[in-house]
Amino acid sequence: MQRLDIKSALTRREAAKKPPEDKSPCSACSVRHLTVCAALDESELAEVSAISKTIELAAGGPLFDEGEKASNLYNVTAGTIKIYKLLSDGRRQVTGFLFPGDFVGLANESLYAYSAEAVTVCTVCRFSRRELEPLLDRHPKMERRLLGMASHELAAAQEQMLLLGRKTAKEKIASFLLSLSQRAQDRGQSGNPVTLAMSRTDIGDFLGLTTETVSRTFTHLRSAGVIVLHPGGKVEIPGINRLREISEGL
Amino acid sequence: MQRLDIKSALTRREAAKKPPEDKSPCSACSVRHLTVCAALDESELAEVSAISKTIELAAGGPLFDEGEKASNLYNVTAGTIKIYKLLSDGRRQVTGFLFPGDFVGLANESLYAYSAEAVTVCTVCRFSRRELEPLLDRHPKMERRLLGMASHELAAAQEQMLLLGRKTAKEKIASFLLSLSQRAQDRGQSGNPVTLAMSRTDIGDFLGLTTETVSRTFTHLRSAGVIVLHPGGKVEIPGINRLREISEGL
DNA sequence: TCTCCGCCTTGATTTACATCAATGGCAAAC
DNA sequence: GTTTGCCATTGATGTAAATCAAGGCGGAGA
Incomplete structure (x- = not known):
């Protein structure tokens, strides 16, 4: 079992520079049919584009840490991400691997319940929770889709x-x-x-x-x-x- | 570990007679503030009442089985329920215990991904999926609440x-x-x-x-x-x- | 009241997996 | 080209929890 060594974690974090990009070509998104955005038409897609930002992560780069304020949600568009929880002595449980189309960052409480880190080079699509929520209010289709994805994850969690x-x-x-x-x-x-x-x-x-x-x-x-x-x-x-x-x- | 003995399971099932009741006094529900229904006002509550039915379960009584068509959803209002999955040789994993206010039966696919069974004498509130869905469409508040509950369960699943x-x-x-x-x-x-x-x-x-x-x-x-x-x-x-x-x- | 049966506890033994340890391959850094 | 360090593999040994086994207790039913 890997016991997290604080020093190496920091090193890894520094190593993981994230060169951010700016364009959000949702309508050209190759994994859209797998994501929350599958349910959207062209005009809705434009709204999503407006509040989303594409981000690249180096292998090993952290997306967020457990206990951090859950201000963003992410759609994975390329690469593999792992999510995990730690015990204080460093024992680690990876609770999931995420692939293109998967969604991360749902947090009922205001803090992330787990950490997320890139396994390979990754591209993710970032939404601020503050901006996404009103959009969900206006598009119940999208919220329904999100509920469906959450149910699906719940079933996977039980299988695990x-x-x-x-x-x-x-x-x-x-x-x-x-x-x-x-x-x-x-x-x-x-x-x-x-x-x-x-x-x-x-x-x-x-x-x-x-x-x-x-x-x-x-x-x-x-x-x-x-x-x-x-x-x-x-x-x-x-x-x-x-x-x-x-x-x-x- | 308990390995499910088919004979005793059948006996248990027969033993569990469920005397159904009919009234649905949602507005008097003592655990409403913990449930999906917390978000609802009086008129919405009446709509929910109209499509829900209160059911009593004897200790050991099954609510539904893994693989069954997921046509109903339930709110627990009294007692303790366990949900579990089985391997073909009888090894069992209990994936959760449910208490008053908890919600069961979300299934993204059309089949239940787990079995649910009363641990103690229980009272549950039953909704048919077919009737609940249009109601969710009309009341985004309720759907939002459901998404919140699902996120919460997801976090609990990861902790588990x-x-x-x-x-x-x-x-x-x-x-x-x-x-x-x-x-x-x-x-x-x-x-x-x-x-x-x-x-x-x-x-x-x-x-x-x-x-x-x-x-x-x-x-x-x-x-x-x-x-x-x-x-x-x-x-x-x-x-x-x-x-x-x-x-x-x- | 007695008997039966399921559930819980406790003890002896086994075992699947963890831990400790050593080595080889490969890629990045020097 | 050599060094460094990570990762994977394999072997030897240790151990937490499973399995096997035996009572004890209390409630349901005769």
């Missing part, structure tokens, strides 16, 4: 609780690979082979395992011929049906 | 992932007791002593532990003088600050 509380290491890794594969497919990318953009440590912190156990479990699945590990984090899954069985404990 | 993935048995039990205590207080009930309405098995299935470990951990906290176990599931917490420290791993 089942994984964390009751699955074995092998079942966890199998479920993780299948879920990544599915999400890649949903985005029109290859579901097989699937690319793992994140480190073994991040995977471990997502699945409630250590790096070593993650690595050993990959090795085990490889030996069993269920997966093939290629360079660049590419994982081929010749035994995808077998992987499905494993993920269910069969 | 941190617990499941990274906390020790002792930390899990401590966090659990504190969270129940807080929720009781939010409802104007005693936070100390706090009453545990659910069995050790349910607690274990919620925390990713076995009954035995739950029991041993309670014993350990009792020996340490942090809690006192009284009959009827009442837990007194003389060392509530100590319990806070324990829950954080200090």
